[in-house]
Amino acid sequence: MSNHWGLCKNCKWWQIDPDASVTDQTAGLCIExxxxxxxxxxxxxxxxxxxxxxxxxxxxxxSAKPPEAAPQR
Structure with a gap:
């Protein structure tokens, strides 16, 4: 297992809506x-x-289905 493994909610490559809370169930876009x-x-x-x-x-x-946002990083 890689030592770079981690949860999306703690990752800079996870992108969520501006008003969304950071929770286990929040859906977002991976922008890696x-x-x-x-x-x-x-x-x-x-x-x-x-x-x-x-x-x-x-x-x-x-968090749209499918995501509609452009990556912000």
Whole structure:
């Protein structure tokens, strides 16, 4: 297992709507560069090995089905 694994809710590559709370069930968009082509919508309790500790980015439409926001980082 990679030592870079972590939860989306604590990752700078997770992007949520501006008024959204950071919770396990909040849906957002993964904006990690290699994963952007997949337009991946994932909840805060998801995780992967592209984790980078930080505050989530915010943009309107990040939790839409499918996500409609452009990456903000």
């Amino acid at each position: 560069e290699d994963l952007q082509p997949f337009n991946l919508r994932i909840t805060g309790n998801g995780g992967c090995n592209s984790y980078a500790h930080g505050e989530p980015a915010r943009a309107e439409g990040s």
